[in-house]
Amino acid sequence: MGDPLLCARAQEVADVPSPALAALITDMRDTMAALFGAGLAAPQIGVPLRVVIFGAPTMPRYPDAGEVPETVLVNPVIEVLDTDEDEAWEGCLSVPGMRGLVPRYRRIRYRGSDAEGRPIEREAEGFHARVVQHECDHLDGILYPMRIRDLKFFGYESVLFPEGVAHKGPASTDPS
Numbered sequence: 001m002g003d004p005l006l007c008a009r010a011q012e013v014a015d016v017p018s019p020a021l022a023a024l025i026t027d028m029r030d031t032m033a034a035l036f037g038a039g040l041a042a043p044q045i046g047v048p049l050r051v052v053i054f055g056a057p058t059m060p061r062y063p064d065a066g067e068v069p070e071t072v073l074v075n076p077v078i079e080v081l082d083t084d085e086d087e088a089w090e091g092c093l094s095v096p097g098m099r100g101l102v103p104r105y106r107r108i109r110y111r112g113s114d115a116e117g118r119p120i121e122r123e124a125e126g127f128h129a130r131v132v133q134h135e136c137d138h139l140d141g142i143l144y145p146m147r148i149r150d151l152k153f154f155g156y157e158s159v160l161f162p163e164g165v166a167h168k169g170p171a172s173t174d175p176s
Helices: 019-034 126-139
Strands: 039-041 051-056 068-092 095-113 119-125 154-156
Touching: 019 039, 019 051, 039 126, 051 126, 068 119, 068 126, 095 126, 119 126
Parallel strands: none
Antiparallel strands: 039 051, 051 068, 068 095, 095 119, 095 154
């Protein structure tokens, strides 16, 4: 957080497929796996291109979330299908050690292409929709703390969740 690249709009990828794109995706996968993330955007590793990866069979931090299909998404576009929102705790590899209560649309459609240039179009809801929105925000220079409505619900994981249960709110602030 604070890196100017993370506050800028990323550039469209013009050359799909390409060896450079394949190498970028390999780097992104390695980084995401090493940090146990559910997703990663190219700007998070210093590359200002509109590429995100995401996927999680199940996440220990979000045990009730359900699976998110492993996906490489190049030049993504998100369409909101329903203006209903949910608030849930989010963290980010670019904002280590912190969590915030973030509103996101419940249902979206996303499109783009895979690394080979084949079109992708899917509808997503719940945690899957949240992950896609979070990662695509990075492509527009938005970090999750910018979406938090009430900063009382933003802080260090170790303080907010002393028992290490980041998917539920602290006893005094849990919205459910």
